[in-house]
Amino acid sequence: MAPSSTSPPHNPQNGESGENSENSVWKIQEVPGKGLGVVANQDIAAGTCIISEAPLITTEGISMANTDIAEQQLLNALKKLSKADQERFRSLHNYYTASDPTHPLSGICKSNGYPLGTNTEVGGVFADISRINHSCLPNTVQYWNPLHEKQTIHAVRPIPNGGEVTTSYLAGGTSQERKQFLKENFGFDCACEVCSMLEDKLRESDERLARAEKLDETLGDSKKVRFSPDEVMKSARSMFKIYEEEGIKDGRLGRLYYDLFQLCNMHSDLARARCFAKYYVDSKKMAEGKDSINVLEMFSYVKSPQKHDSFGSTDMWRTGTTDVPKGLKASEFAKWLWRENV
Ligand SMILES: [Zn+2]
Numbered sequence: 001m002a003p004s005s006t007s008p009p010h011n012p013q014n015g016e017s018g019e020n021s022e023n024s025v026w027k028i029q030e031v032p033g034k035g036l037g038v039v040a041n042q043d044i045a046a047g048t049c050i051i052s053e054a055p056l057i058t059t060e061g062i063s064m065a066n067t068d069i070a071e072q073q074l075l076n077a078l079k080k081l082s083k084a085d086q087e088r089f090r091s092l093h094n095y096y097t098a099s100d101p102t103h104p105l106s107g108i109c110k111s112n113g114y115p116l117g118t119n120t121e122v123g124g125v126f127a128d129i130s131r132i133n134h135s136c137l138p139n140t141v142q143y144w145n146p147l148h149e150k151q152t153i154h155a156v157r158p159i160p161n162g163g164e165v166t167t168s169y170l171a172g173g174t175s176q177e178r179k180q181f182l183k184e185n186f187g188f189d190c191a192c193e194v195c196s197m198l199e200d201k202l203r204e205s206d207e208r209l210a211r212a213e214k215l216d217e218t219l220g221d222s223k224k225v226r227f228s229p230d231e232v233m234k235s236a237r238s239m240f241k242i243y244e245e246e247g248i249k250d251g252r253l254g255r256l257y258y259d260l261f262q263l264c265n266m267h268s269d270l271a272r273a274r275c276f277a278k279y280y281v282d283s284k285k286m287a288e289g290k291d292s293i294n295v296l297e298m299f300s301y302v303k304s305p306q307k308h309d310s311f312g313s314t315d316m317w318r319t320g321t322t323d324v325p326k327g328l329k330a331s332e333f334a335k336w337l338w339r340e341n342v
Contacts, residue, residue, distance in 0.1 A: 025050055026165055028131050033191070035093065037133045037164050044159040047286045050140060051153040055124030056081060056089050058116060059109060067103045074105035088127040095187040111186065114151060116144045126151055135166035135192040136178055141250055141287035142167050154287050156249040166192070172213075172252060174206040205246065212242040219259045229267050229316065230339065236260055237338045254283045254294070261301070262310040269317035271324045273305035275337055 024041055025048075031037035044050060057077050063069045078086050089108065096107035112130040113123030129142065129151055140153045159165060170181050175195055182190050194205060218224055218235040225232050236256060243253055257280035264273040281302055284294045301308050305321070317339075325336055335341045 028128070031133060031164055034133050036131050038128070038131050040159045040161055040163050040165060043161050044155045044165075046155050046157050048155045049152055049289055050155055050165060051129055052145075052148070052150045053126050053129050053152075054150050055116070056085055056127050057109070058122055058124045059113065060122045062109075064106070064109070064121075067100070067106050070106045070109075071103045074109065078105065085127070089125065092125065092127075092130050095185075114142060114144070116151075117146060124151065129153060132165055132167045134169040134182065134186070134188075134190065136168065136170075136175075136190060136194040137192060137247055138166040138168045138250070139163070140165055140167050143288040143292060145289070145291065146293060147291060152289055154289060156287050157247075168250060172209065172248075172250075174209050175202055176206070208242045208246060212239050212246075215239045215242075219256075219263075225263060225266065226313065229263055232263055233260075233339050236263070237340075240338075249283070249287065251287075254280055254287070257283060258298075261305065262308075264317065265305050265308055265310045266313045267317035268312050268315050269319045270305050270311075270321045271319040272317075272337060272339075273308075273311075274302055274321055275324060277302045277305055 025044065026038050027041050028036055029039050031039065057074065062073045062077070078089060081089070090104075092108050092112050094104055094107040095111040097104070100107055109123065109125055112125045114126065114129070116122045116124045124144075132140070132142075132153065139155055139157045139159050141156050143152050143154070144150075145152055153165070153167065155165075169186060170178055172178075173181070179190060179195070182188060195202070197205065215235040215238050218232055219239075221232075236259065239256055242248075243256065257276050261273050261276040261280055264270075264276060277298060281295055281298050284292050284298070288294060303321075305311060325333065328336065
């Protein structure tokens with residue numbers, strides 16, 4: 001992540017670990033107001049894997065809590081890399097240069113590190129992926145694929161030739177929350193297409209996002225999930241509409257589908273559980289690729305949701321796997337899916 005990098009561009013021809021580097025799909029170049037960024041070299045379709053990259057350095061075994069020790073450990077790790085890769089690492093942006101000039105390697109890790117998976121303290125620094133700038137409405141999603149030990153960047157909406165490739169450095173929130181997080185952690189004021197909307201529009205967007213967070217609490221309420229599933233389904237429907245309005249295609253959408261899969265499955269509604277399992281798999285394929293562990297783990301439940309642990313706590317919504325209606329208009333199917341006519 002180099003939101004305001006003034007570092008010299010790395011030379012991809014020298015990058016020995018850089019199986020990506022510049023290619024026909026994208027290039028690294030100056031982006032007005034942002035320093036270096038990644039820009040599409042051709043029209044990129046949604047679902048395309050743009051980058052799949054191994055980290056230059058990971059923080060596994062590095063005592064990041066103690067910056068003196070971390071600096072020495074990072075130096076040792078860096079020395080094991082080729083000269084070209086050492087240079088690629090050192091040329092990345094360091095937001096902490098002024099506040100902590102004596103720990104440049106730790107600063108680069110903190111400025112550019114991505115967590116390698118969920119629920120992990122281990123981060124990785126990537127030569128090319130670190131050049132992708134932030135947007136609150138990103139056109140790509142990043143994912144650590146543990147099977148390949150690579151971070152992937154998939155387009156989740158079309159990117160025109162010459163358009164900047166963007167990713168999100170945060171997990172969501174209102175514009176105020178996002179602004180504060182980005183300033184504190186990366187030292188820049190976000191001027192993405194969402195944050196630079198007119199005040200009225202931005203306020204409406206914030207209200208929607210705050211409402212979605214509130215609705216999400218209903219989905220996490222185990223009592224309601226068990227005893228008031230219709231209320232939970234209604235909240236999920238409202239959340240889905242907000243995600244559509246806000247163009248959200250990141251992990252929040254996948255999580256919503258997964259929650260709905262479990263909700264329907266729990267109440268023995270196999271028809272809808274299948275649908276939501278499929279939407280989950282499709283959204284993860286788009287954002288993480290068909291060899292994403294999330295896709296591979298969920299795939300069999302599209303056919304046989306009853307094999308999942310969540311199946312059958314109640315009979316409240318019982319349907320069979322073949323009860324998915326066929327031949328309905330999209331609006332009628334949506335009414336069925338979201339249980340608006342039962
Ligand atoms: Zn923004």
